[in-house]
Amino acid sequence: MGEFELIRHYFAAAACARAGEGVALGIGDDCALLALAPGEQMAVSTDTLVAGVHFPEGADPLLLGQRALAVAASDLAAMGASPLGFTLALTLPSVSAQWLEGFASGLDAMAERCALRLVGGDTTRGPLSLTLTVFGSLPQGLALTRSGARPGDLLCVGGRLGNAAGALPLVLGQRRAAPDVAGPLLAHYWSPLPQFVLGQALRGRASAALDISDGLLADCGHIATASKVGLRVERERLPVSNALQSLLGLEGAWAAALSGGDDYVLAFTLPPEEEATLRAEGAVFFVIGQVNAGEGVTLVDRHGQDITPTIRGYQHFAETP
Numbered sequence: 001m002g003e004f005e006l007i008r009h010y011f012a013a014a015a016c017a018r019a020g021e022g023v024a025l026g027i028g029d030d031c032a033l034l035a036l037a038p039g040e041q042m043a044v045s046t047d048t049l050v051a052g053v054h055f056p057e058g059a060d061p062l063l064l065g066q067r068a069l070a071v072a073a074s075d076l077a078a079m080g081a082s083p084l085g086f087t088l089a090l091t092l093p094s095v096s097a098q099w100l101e102g103f104a105s106g107l108d109a110m111a112e113r114c115a116l117r118l119v120g121g122d123t124t125r126g127p128l129s130l131t132l133t134v135f136g137s138l139p140q141g142l143a144l145t146r147s148g149a150r151p152g153d154l155l156c157v158g159g160r161l162g163n164a165a166g167a168l169p170l171v172l173g174q175r176r177a178a179p180d181v182a183g184p185l186l187a188h189y190w191s192p193l194p195q196f197v198l199g200q201a202l203r204g205r206a207s208a209a210l211d212i213s214d215g216l217l218a219d220c221g222h223i224a225t226a227s228k229v230g231l232r233v234e235r236e237r238l239p240v241s242n243a244l245q246s247l248l249g250l251e252g253a254w255a256a257a258l259s260g261g262d263d264y265v266l267a268f269t270l271p272p273e274e275e276a277t278l279r280a281e282g283a284v285f286f287v288i289g290q291v292n293a294g295e296g297v298t299l300v301d302r303h304g305q306d307i308t309p310t311i312r313g314y315q316h317f318a319e320t321p
Contacts, residue, residue, distance in 0.1 A: 229294065
């Protein structure tokens with residue numbers, strides 16, 4: 001099967017490749033055309049997932065298709081954007097109809113859940129890797145960025161933390177767990193749901209935001225640096241699931257929440273006066289600390305003692321001893 005036949009058969013014919021709102025022209029020409037309403041800006045983000053680095057060799061292609069798009073789309077949610085479309089650059093070591101059918105099905109299912117349209121991409125031969133570029137729109141001037149946090153703001157997260165890190169040894173076959181423990185952890189790892197509703201609710205309210213991909217402490221460090229403030233995280237306020245605690249114990253669950261990564265929930269800073277209104281509108285989030293004058297991220301225990309760990313999250317090119 002040639003490149004263009006592969007694209008037509010598995011991707012151009014998928015439900016997520018049909019024309020829809022915001023997509024003036026999709027797959028079939030040299031470029032896609034996206035339509036923005038007056039006063040709107042476009043948000044664009046690219047993610048690359050490489051076999052053996054971001055997912056295990058031999059991963060279920062259906063689950064991989066779901067995860068690949070969700071991970072990329074989470075960046076749109078973090079900016080407060082509404083989803084428009086995405087492109088896929090797929091590098092394959094060989095053509096397998098079974099693998100492509102599974103991957104395309106997973107991709108299509110997540111695209112439907114995220115209201116994203118496949119508008120183009122590329123295929124080539126080589127070690128398995130996936131590059132997805134996502135496009136969203138939002139009102140001009142209302143994008144959530146990392147640089148607006150102010151002393152006195154609350155530090156919040158949009159969901160429970162550490163589930164994906166707890167799932168990783170299960171994904172790699174290094175550990176087993178009962179179905180009621182493994183199920184929710186694996187679901188979070190393979191099908192994280194971008195928090196579009198929360199991100200859009202934070203427009204004009206949150207002072208800074210991002211999505212957690214490399215670990216809470218590491219990613220909060222980006223807000224601290226961009227905003228030139230200090231962030232104080234209170235360990236006992238970290239929201240961790242019962243399944244994660246059953247697998248790792250409370251101390252292990254806290255460690256996974258702080259440094260494990262792959263959560264893809266939003267972390268944001270919020271002026272205290274915005275909290276009640278946001279909750280009254282139905283937003284679900286957890287306050288885990290506050291913004292202070294200073295710099296960096298500090299973790300404290302229930303007594304206020306500094307217990308900040310040395311390892312704060314994942315870095316691709318970190319030097320090893």
